[in-house]
Structure formats: C-alpha cells, structure tokens
Amino acid sequence: MNIANLQLEGLYLALASINDLLVQKGVVSREELDTALRKAEQTALGDYRTEELSSAQRDAVAFAPRLLAIANQSETGVPDFSELARLVGETKDKYPDQV
Template sequence: MNTANLQLEGLLVAVAELTRLLVRKGLVDETEVELALANAELAIRADQQRMGQLSGSNADAVSFPIRFLSAALRTRKETPLSFSELACHVGQSKPGRIALPRPAS
C-alpha cells in the first residue's frame, strides 16, 4: 500500500476524533458539523471542471474523506473509531444522496 494512503488513514481518524471532541465539549453541535461537511461535499461535486476530469470512482474518492468524517461523527461517542469499519460503511453507502441537516435554531 502507498505510504501516503496510510498517512491519510491516520489523519482522517485524528480529525474525526478532534471533531467528536469539539462536539462533546459543546464547542460546536453535531448539526453544525454535518452541515459543514455536507456543504464541503456539495462544493467539491459542484466543481464541474475538476469532476469532469475524473472517472466516477475517482470522483467518489475525492468525497471519501468528507463522507468518512460524517460517518465518524454519527458513531457512538464513546466507541473508538475503526478506520476499516468506517471506510467499509462509506464505501457501501451511495454518494450523491446528500441530506443537508437543518441548522439548529
């Protein structure tokens, strides 16, 4: 496996844990993070110039980190994150079905 891929795995888990920590401490709420991640994925997919250069699977790969972080946020807060389990879940879910969470009132 490419070393860069391994480094990205570690980075994704670290960012996911930091995000969950921010939510647990009440600095942001889960809905705000989900909205930010959904907006990030929409922005990536809306970049037609870039997406037009990629195959379907490569376009999905660009969205993978965002979808991974979203899936990690939805895990039970006390459960340690498993990269392989979350990656499998993200890989099996359908991209393009982005449900924007409603902002907190």
C-alpha cells in the same frame, strides 16, 4: 501498502477525533458538523474539474468528508478506519455525487 495512504488514514482518524472532541465540548453540534461536512463534499464535487473525472474519481474526492460525516454519527467514539471505510462504501449511493 503505500505509506501516503497510511498517513492519510491517520489524518482522517485525527480529524474525526478532533471533530468528536468539539462536539463533546459543546463547540458545535453533531448536526452543525454534519452540515459543514456535507457542504465540503458538495463543494468538492461541484468543482469544475469533477466534470472531467470518472465516477470512481469523484468518489475519491468525496471520500474524506463522507468518512468524517460517518464518524460524526458515532456517539461512542471514533470507529477504526477499516470500519469507517466500509461504511463509506456501503452508503456512497445514499449521497449522490451530483450537486
């Protein structure tokens, strides 16, 4: 496996843990965080370059905000990366990649 991919996995988990901490401390609500992550996803997918991308490439662009949004739904801590990635794959059709 590519080392960069492993580094990204760690980064995603770190961000998910920070997001969870912000919710636990009352800085933001889960709903506010979900809205921010959905906006990030739509911004990424609305970028002019995405018109040139395949469906798989658009899914790749949206992967991080989708993973963080799914992690945000857990109230029992951040699931492991493989579980989060599986859930992203299962739910990607729930969130259309069109703006």
